[in-house]
Amino acid sequence: MQTLPVIDIVVILIYLAAMVYVGYFFSRKNKSQDQFTKASGHIPGWAIGLSIYATFLSSNTFLGVPGKAFGANWNAFAFSLSMPLAAWVAVKYFIPFYRRTGEISAYTNLEKRFGPWARTYAVVCFIFTQIARMGSIFFGLSLTLQALTGYDMKMIMLIVGICIILYTVMGGIEAVIWTEVVQGILKTIGAILIVYLVVSHVDGGFGKIWDLGKADEKFSLGNLSPDFTSSSFWVVLLYGFFMNLNNFGMDQNYVQRYHTATSQKEAAKSIWLCVWIYIPASLLFFVIGSCLYAYYQLNPDLLEPIRMQTAIERLGADAGEHQVRALAATLQPADFGDKVMPNFMVTMIPAGLLGLIISAILSAGMSTISSGMNASATVFAEDVYKRYINRNVTEKQGLRLLHTGTVVFGLLGMIAGVLMIGVKSVLDIWWQLSGIFAGGMLGLFLLGIVSKRTGNHAALIATITGILVILWMTFSYLLPDSYASLRNPLHANMIMVVGTLVIFLVGLLFTRKKKAPVKVS
Template identity: 70%
Template sequence: MKNLPVIDVLIIVAYLVGMVLVGVYFARRNKSADEYTRAGGRIPGWAIGISIYATFLSSNTFLGVPGKAYGGNWNAFVFSLSMPLAAWLATTYFVPFYRSTGEVSAYTNLERRFGTWARTYAVACFLLTQLARIGSIFFGISLTLQALTGYGMEVIMVVTGICIVVYTVMGGIEAVIWTEVVQGILKTVGALIIIYLVVREVPGGIPEIISQANTVDKFSLGTFQLDFVHSSFWVVLLYGFFINLNNFGMDQNYVQRYHTATSAREANKSVWLCVWIYVPVSLLFFFIGSCLFVYYEAHPEIINGLKIQAAAERLGLAATDKQVIALADRLTAADYGDKVMPHFMVEMIPTGLLGLIVSAILSAAMSTISSGMNASATVFTVDIYERYIHRKSTPRNSLKVLYMATVLVGILGMCCGIAMIGVKSLLDIWWTLSGIFAGGMLGLFLLGILSKKVTNGAAMMGVSVGVLVILWMSLSSLIPAEMDYLKYPLHANMIIVIGTLTICLVGLAWTKLTGVKGIQHSKN
């Protein structure tokens, strides 16, 4: 990959400086912890909706979805189709509930409902998974931008990390939301520019792309048979529903935004606006992947180069090594699909526009990281510092803690990203373990909000059994071949579905068997 021209670098620098200035602008309004975490409840619903959309549209979507569509089909788009139902449940039950409690943390109510253990469990899971998430976004964006710019991964992480920390710390949630509005628009414009440039390179344009892609079933949403072993339409639909319900219903990144709205109605509008923007825009990224497939099929010499690059990275050998060349011959489109988007960007996007596109990719990562930092700092301050360390903390003191916690989360996130360089197996293990514990959170929330009869003991029993089931499903690949009958037989995307249902069903069943009425725990 070639290095970026100076004009593109200047565009990227201008974008980063602009984001920092936004934080400086909003810094003057942050006089208390309430202002920092809720923005005084003055943000319009449309801005919150675009902000949530920008958080959904991460750098993984911007770069990963086209690669997945290139190497496969549109099966993963079913994830987006599940959003309306999850949004309906969230706006019907979760958003009104959070607005009525007035608690900025999504996890405070768990203590009142089930006791200290429930709140502590949820907080620990959230903070650990957020650090892993922030670190992985840092790692992913630096890996991509290294190929695009030629700069080292550590340098990219540190520069982008400093900019994110500055505007997030100074501006609080208000700066996060308004920068995400800009970032959401920039990402959408970037997607449209890429589509135009790809279509322009294909003789015959969109009709030819649709015709060629359709002949190889690129637009398939997956089989409609009730198949839960493979990635069928129903597996992705169920997976998407539970993940989106988890996002809209209990993720602090989203719950905190509900409190920044001027009213509960505006908060509900923000959720629906996110859905109606994200669904068609995510479709654009799948279409980009199909367009790239048709373009590269007409250039087999480029495909050979991408195969060799993918094989060399997989084996850790030079591109000229015989083993690399042998492996490259066996690779399919799914094996090197993540290479096509960066390659097209560097080779085919003209100077000036490339800087804009890289800024869009940066914005995709920055929106996810900044919201994660602010949400994590809020949870640390409310659920740990004010709960266990300093219960009578003043608003000014809590604001200082929020500043320090935001910086700390940003630094730890960068360190996690740097630690992930070249340690892919550790990353896989970490994400498996974080998924095990985070998977129990949604079931616990559903028990607490949707059922008033579930007791503390029943909730604890449900989470314990559910986590064990999730643990078995996630790690069953480690079971020896001679004991295959003990392995989890369904698709990996069904883990969160089965885990959540297990927690709910066990909790409800235990309550029914014991016959004890639900107990409301008050905050100690």
């Protein structure tokens, strides 16, 4: 078991205590549902922008992106490149829409547009997406901290989860936003420090890193041909556009922040601030992955412990040494990409700085998880409890409901994280799950916004059709070889793209055109 130096432990404990204190600080005025969910609408746009940026820059980015760059290339960067167009759509259409309606839930208006079933469907999709997101982040955090400390991954999830629940329950959305402002700055500083430390350990510096990476196509954006059966540039770009459109337009985490802003203009500023910070910041994590690739190319013996650890995880602790070594010898960089950065940190980063970088990794996960807890609790309270169980909730009962929901969804996120232990790539698993759960929701929302004539019947047919297509694309790989022609030929990231388009286009197809008035001669 690794033992962290005392100074690093102190730094981490100070960070965790500070986050809990922020929750306590805001708890003094967090006495109403409006304050818990909207912060009474007085948060400045720059703070909301940093908060959204911190939510985007989760531990999936901190851990998964360097792992993808190490194991493959910069193909996933196309996701970031899709953000400006999605942000433009959000600023022009989504923010004015939500600010005009005044509804705290992103899904209330679907009921007004198509009926109760539409709201319920969107809520179910959102809740599953959030649990998957929190689970993947809990997993990524625990994987990194296990490599650094040797502690059990489940114990790490429990300790970190309790801290997040405490400050989220006490401080509400205001505590979430202001802790994310700090966390966004901290994780950016941590990324810059990691780049500096890796480069300083590579003889020849950036020049050598560039030569080694270029020789093995580590800076490539992937296949640029119009190929939708593999993770080509266009597949990731399309997935990124639709996912970012979902984030800015349908995800309660972001919609809720629009209501915390002092004005529509400030809400719009927050999105653009997030975009222009996130694109270069995400690029920084691809640089980390390429730097780590060059470092381990020059020091291949240092990869042996990572290979052995990965082989043991796949074979089980009871596997013989010969079996483990045989499997370890066949593993490729893509098989253990998520483990290289934690390995570098624990072996090469000096005491003191390690505690700061671990705090940055913690902040990367805590920001997104706390946001997910608050948003999920808000959706449950507004769209489930008040809609179907008890409409007449007092202020005190409503606040207690939000607190309870925050705790419950935090625990569900931890359980999802435990179930993900052993997956190959934290970024891949999150992209796949989010695409499955979010695809139909976005299609229905766009149908309601764009087509004013589409009614309940057409929307229901479109949604059922979209769900069937998503289910086929997700599970058709299980068909026996005799039915191989019926399997989904497209890459998994296309599930969200196709699901969204099917619902939208089928809805338009079934929309009854208004009959023109008959002229009487």
